[in-house]
Amino acid sequence: MxxxxxxxxxxxxxxxxxxxxxxxxxxxxxxxxxxxxxxxxxxxxxxHPDVLAAMHEQIDRVAYAHTSFFTTDVAEELAADLIEHAPAGMSHAYFVSGGSEAVEAALKMARQYFVEIGQLQRRHFIARRQSYHGNTLGALAVGGNQWRRAQFAPLLMAVTHVSPCYEYRDRQPGETPEQYGARLVQELAGVIETLGADSVIAFVAETVVGATAGALTPVPGYLRGVRELCDRHGILLVLDEVMSGMGRTGTLHACEQEHVVPDLMTIAKGLGGGYQPIGAVLAQGRIVDTFARGSGLFQHGHTYIGHPVACAAALAVQRVIRRDxxxxxxxxxxxxxxxxxxxxxxxxxxxxxxxxxxxxxxxxxxxxxxxxxxxxxxxxxxxxxxxxxxxxxxxxxxxxxxxxxxxxxxxxxxxxxxxxxxxxxxxxxxxxxxxxxxxxxxxxxxxx
The missing domain is CATH 3.90.1150.10 (Aspartate Aminotransferase, domain 1)
Structure with missing residues (x-):
């Protein structure tokens, strides 16, 4: 029982x-x-003994402090460590308790960024079919996992989904990988035009697709084409590296292998290695500066964000990865x-x-x-x-x-x-x- x-x-x-x-x-x-x-x-x-030791030490020092009252040394150290090794232009880490929360925070961060700069008409997210971005309602909406979405569909915000980068099944005979990637970028361009470029908030994608379609890697040039298209229209690029990031594909961030830098990036699983629940959104400095010059706050938060023991575990995990x-x-x-x-x-x-x-x-x-x-x-x-x-x-x-x-x-x-x-x-x-x-x-x- x-x-x-x-x-x-x-x-x-x-x-x-x-x-x-x-x-x-x-x-x-x-x-x-x-x-x-x-x-x-x-x-x-x-x-792992180093991670367990770091957690024990942090528990003896400060086990919990709500982030509306305090910051902690360990949260500051972890953020500094992550930004030191982050893609160019990233300046801040927003800590959460897992991947779904990270994606949810990134969606709200993206929308609030345009509110802060007075572009309130931007309301659309574009994502891909056969993707997975988490199980909260916002993350489920941008995700393209039909089985997980089906019974909750009436509750989900409207999101436009385009084709996944699924070379094994979708690249046509005689089409090079580069041509296939260019075709996908053109599909995205058509959707942006249909929606109205000035109404789109962000394109959301897993750098390497995880659970829903099984380790789908982008073809050469595809994500660079997406990045250029987003830049052309002032659309944010949100890369979800909850599963594929933090070393899983052989570089700390999977986007390094694509030579692409996102505006917002979500990380989680390999961040803390399972020793404590933790995730994060890494944000470009210009986005954080816009918030600071405007309302001065991110209108979002959860009880356990920046949890000291979780931050201690994650910091220890990242140090072991580099040391070893x-x-x-x-x-x-x-x-x-x-x-x-x-x-x-x-x-x-x-x-x-x-x-x-x-x-x-x-x-x-x-x-x-x-x-x-x-x-x-x-x-x-x-x-x-x-x-x-x-x-x-x-x-x-x-x-x-x-x-x-x-x-x-x-x-x-x-x-x-x-x-x-x-x-x-x-x-x-x-x-x-x-x-x-x-x-x-x-x-x-x-x-x-």
Whole structure:
């Protein structure tokens, strides 16, 4: 009997009792390799001594102080650290308790910026289909995850969605990646013209798409084209790096690899590594200066923003990443993961695509590799793979609706930055067993 309102009410979950390194152990003594970092969160793995020590020290000093009364040394230190390593022009960090809150804050920050400069007519957000930006109502509205949006649709603000950058399925024969990216930019330009450029607040996008479509990377030049288009019309570019940022793709910020600087950027998961709930919005100096010269306040806030223990955990995580050279490790082990996935699944009859960057990669499952036909959605292949993986002692992040919110299955991998070669071997071997077990369990004829 449980009194926890679990997200799935008809499933009995194993009870986690201990965690260390990249493994979690349940109450029955079974160990699971955390190949997804939970939800791309546990960048340092579990029970890192430096992070635990920093949290204990902060608890002994100041455990909580409401930000309408006080700032704290640790919040100031973390903000300074983040800005020192942020994209050009970023001047301030606004702390929240997670990714959804970060996106919600960024949307309100973007709208208030135009209120501050007297452009009250700007009211539209543009985002992409097959995106995920969080589960609060504002974040859900800009997100393009149809399954999560469906039952709450009447409550969501109107947002215009354009095509995702989904090269595997949407780049046309004979079209180069650059031409495909240019076509997407032209689609966005047409939507901006239809809405009226002076009525658009921001374009919101994940730099590398995470949960909804599985590690979709932008084609060369696409985000630079988006940036130029936004600049031309005075539209803000909000990049969501809640999942793909803070080192996950091999650079601290995923946008570094695109040579693009956003106006607002959301970060979370890898910021604190799961040791405490924390996220942030990184803001360009001109936006913060506009607020300071105008109303002098950001009309937004939550009880636990800037929580001292969360800030201490995040600061320790970031210092460990730099001290231990873990960005280089992500790039190195990312290549190792790619080579293992290619060796195991490259010729698999039901794996159509292997994609991603760094330690943020995915496989997309298909019924037919030749024409990329997905499995019937009713089979819930992604859920079958998750069950099989847990039986194998492996945590992965599968999702359905990869293509359009209904059809398609993928499995996302996001192991901790400290993952070893031996652990990568075990992850891919167990994933292969899980995929095989899930496929073998399908009804007769469903794989033909």
């Amino acid at each position: 449980t009194h926890v309102f679990h997200r799935q009410l008809n499933t009995t979950l194993p009870r986690a009792v201990s965690a260390r390194g990249i493994s979690i152990t349940d109450a029955d003594g079974k160990s699971y390799l955390d190949a997804s970092g939970g939800a791309a969160v546990s960048c340092l793995g579990h029970a 050279g873990l960005l280089a490790a992500v790039r190195r082990q990312g290549q190792a993961l790619t080579s293992r996935l290619q060796a195991t699944f490259g010729d698999h009859p039901h794996v159509g695509d292997i994609r991603g960057r760094g330690l943020f990669q995915a496989i997309e499952l298909v019924r037919d590799r030749a024409d990329k036909t997905p499995f019937d959605a009713g089979l819930k292949l992604h859920a079958r793979i998750k069950r099989q993986a847990m039986q194998c002692g492996l945590m992965v992040y599968p999702m359905g609706g990869t293509i359009d919110g209904q059809r398609g299955d993928h499995v996302l991998l996001a192991p901790p930055f400290i993952v070893t070669d031996g652990e990568l071997d075990a992850i891919v071997e167990r994933l292969a067993r899980a995929v095989a077990g899930a496929l073998e369990g399908l009804p007769a004829g469903s794989r033909a």
